[in-house]
Amino acid sequence: MSKRTSAGASNGGLDKDAALVNQPAVDKQKTLLSADVGHFSLVRAMHLADLITLMNGFCGVMSIFSSLRYCLHVDPTAHGNIWLALYFLPFGFFFDAFDGKVARWRKKSSLMGQELDSLADLISFGVAPAMVAFTIGLRSLADTVGLTFFVLCGLTRLARFNVTVAVLPKDDTGKSKFFEGTPIPTSLALDGVMAYWLYNGWILESVPFGVWLQGTPLEFHPAVLLFMIHGCLMTSKTIRIPKP
16 A cells, blocks of 8 residues: 655645546556555555455455364364355355446446456365365375366466456457356356265265275375366366356
8 A cells, every 4th residue: 555645745646636536447446556646545446346356255265264174173073164164155156246247337347356356266266165175085195286286277267367358259248258168166066066075974084986096105086086177177278158
């Protein structure tokens, strides 16, 4: 956050604020973020849609903390924190879908909002599901490499979207007509699978498909392949999914 201008320059500050009122939303936000326009410029630069996007990130971070609380719990049969970690993720999806609608309704979209959206998605639909998978039993070194691969695929998919979104075909509302690769929120399907396993008690030593190469440095759970395959689908260039 930038410092407020001194008293001697107060008229200049007022002139800046007056000029900001007449600027388009994107230009005003860019000015607030880059110029010396007083305290709390970052907060003042945020649109309503940006605050909703932050709620998506909030859900993802809370899911991660819930997973960590289970890992620290002395009773592995107390699954409340895992359920809580899973419950937060659909709420993250709600905020992820809602922020775009609000931005279009208010006609206030911005590069900052685009970046916030990608970062929040990475937390809620990349890191948080991987953390839940680790929590329920995918904990070997090879498992964590596979889960890291999944997260990095989500990261590169979001980066590609930010780079190419300007050149993708648009509809009349300005939305891209299709997704290149599966969108990262589709990891909610993996969350549903893990919730089903948890409901049936198939976690920790009972993770479906068992353990391969047990007792070796390459020990892994085949279930981690679900995450790796999903990561490959996210980064695919040939898969094009029409937007609803």
